[in-house]
Amino acid sequence: MNTADLIALTATEAAAAIRDGRTTSEALVTAFLDRIEARDGEIGAWVRVDREHALDQARRADTVRGFGNGIGPLHGVPLAIKDVIETRDYPTENGCPLYSENTTRRDAASVAALRSAGAVVIGKTVTTELALLTPSKTRNPRDTSRSPGGSSAGSAAAVADQMVPAALGTQTAGSVLRPASYCGVYGFKPTFGLISRSGVLMQSHTLDTVGVLARSVDDLALITDCMSARDPGDPVSYDRSQPRLAKIASAKPPVPPNFAFIKTPAWKAHADPRMQEAFAELSGELGASCQEIEIAGLDSVLEWQRIVQLAENAAYYGPLQDKGRSPLSDGLNTRLDEGARVPVRDYVAAVASREKAYAAIEELFENFTAILTPASTGPAPLLSEGITGSPIFNGLWTYLGMPAVSAPLMEIDGLPVGIQLVGLRRDDGRLLRTTRWLATRLEAVEADT
């Protein structure tokens, strides 16, 4: 296989190619390393890539396969890790000078699980400052005058630019789905608690979720499967007692899915008018299988997410500020000051409201397979605006702990925009299956026109 073919492979396809002997891990990793060397000067997706270390891992994978030993589902496949997630071989700098050369020499539970599945950790990708809102150096590969979004900026950009088949990100409001939307790749934030957060920078214990950026639904499923296991080290992690996501996601839905199109209170004030039009069109294309639903009280849910994130940010990052404000950006200092002033009564109420709010949303799934809503307010903002875009269409579902996907199935003026699908907690498999169904359906519509 030539370089262009290799870097176009998804993780699932790459694993199969290595398994079947159509390529080697070394060839595959070399192709991606070359792509990174050629492109990352312009894109700035990576914090660290160690060519020799990556090739070492790849050659070792090839040796193991050569012995005819059993191999894992990601054997020899390079993956990127957002630089808020610890890896034993690279520092974890969290996009903040206070963590410069911060070397823990251990793998996060999620990274350890990926290594067990055979993956090659090719490098660490750029995050915004402490996985919050200050822009990073990364450019959007689809239009380098634009932001890739944040905070999983490097992961989204690297996947979009074929510098790696897939990458880990994290989401507290919209940090996986928003960059996925802007960069035109798939982003998946699984159910809260499905993937352990041990070894991940804590910004909000109530909200932080590890997620995946990739170029296919199969990859979201396969990579999540490899990481989902009960970890006593993360109190919110739970046992999975369900078939593997990859199996469910690749199956045909038993009945055609139907969608609850929810505009949310963010629609009127925040959604780009072109996005509003595009969703009206989408809704029309889906016909009877898509129904616009209004849910009362979502404005409170948005506010609860905001309060929880602000207060927990202040609790986890405030101690950094106590050491000196200057290594942090002005924006972050202001945000942490604001968080420290959140009345504790409001915070407790915001945390305690989550289950009640979820119960109201849960009912919806008696009649619908998934919620359909924008993954971002519109296409990526220009770098000159100095922002990474708003997570206002994502925070709601993160707060509710529901699995959510951004699917790159929409374009506005040539720029990608994600369609967000949201599923029932612990029903990640059905959500991925529904996403795949929607992708197929919309491709068919396109082929017709």
Place this chain on the structure above:
Amino acid sequence: MNTADLIALTATEAAAAIRDGRTTSEALVTAFLDRIEARDGEIGAWVRVDREHALDQARRADTVRGFGNGIGPLHGVPLAIKDVIETRDYPTENGCPLYSENTTRRDAASVAALRSAGAVVIGKTVTTELALLTPSKTRNPRDTSRSPGGSSAGSAAAVADQMVPAALGTQTAGSVLRPASYCGVYGFKPTFGLISRSGVLMQSHTLDTVGVLARSVDDLALITDCMSARDPGDPVSYDRSQPRLAKIASAKPPVPPNFAFIKTPAWKAHADPRMQEAFAELSGELGASCQEIEIAGLDSVLEWQRIVQLAENAAYYGPLQDKGRSPLSDGLNTRLDEGARVPVRDYVAAVASREKAYAAIEELFENFTAILTPASTGPAPLLSEGITGSPIFNGLWTYLGMPAVSAPLMEIDGLPVGIQLVGLRRDDGRLLRTTRWLATRLEAVEADT
């Protein structure tokens, strides 16, 4: 059986007597109702007892048994319910005039479970104001010039005075174990999440736990078994995947238990010197099976419990205060004001520290079966002091979510004092088995001397 025999029965014994036809529920309930009528003028343990309604339930139980139908493990046995727990037949007044005649007409999940087991709800017992620290009208049956403790004052006093075999209480710091200690009965706060809190006054979602007051270890086990089931209505409730507590508790320990005697940072400043002596003696009697252990950082744990309770009290009760401060006591108003001023960063840190703190304590159980520590600072305070005593020996373990028992195995100047045993989370059965072992062991010591 005569009245004196009947009211001396434990719930387990009473259920067996009804099952075997040695008495009827009507005779049993009548005996307790008569005892309540004779004694409650002095003790003040009850908010409401409806004689006819209780006898109706009893007669119905006898009819069912007469038909030879299958009967539950508490069939026909009267139980008391602390007046912060909803029952469909009585108001739930929460010890606060704002809830006067508050009738919800539904059973808490725990009460519904007890009814399914066949129990007769004989009445509601007195709680302190909103299950906090303001004393109630209740007197300690062991010395009526003394406090029964709080907040489960009526439940402990009613059980101690043989007005009911057993009762439900609730604990946020020490509201089950402290009154048990002062009144000379068994008190049990199971692992956080074992019993649903649906339908129970919420004072602190992180700490509130339903517990049992009774006159035997068997009763603690049996009654808890009847209530422990996953309830999706309480997000912290968990599935139990273990044999019934009653079965474990009644077995002989496979090896003799050994105890970690932990004084906690409260010892020096708070423990009554007579209590300190009594514990030195107890430790001596247990010999090599009891070892004094110091654990670093318990002062922080005490502080975290305090912060969590204060802040959550303010969040849940503050809205009452917003309607007008006068129906609340001055002490409570002051407490809620203090809670509202807790910095949100401290509160988040206090909540987030729990699992780490527990991990450190958990290690101890590699070498010890249970923690041994006082259940209260000493015997019950005099009513004239205007306090219900301090929960400082209990709050620690409540915060850590660990199961804890107060066992009435100690006396100081003729007044009861509880020995507190604390076990591993989800290992409630072993804790109860160990408690029974200790009771037998100390009775043997007493018989020898």
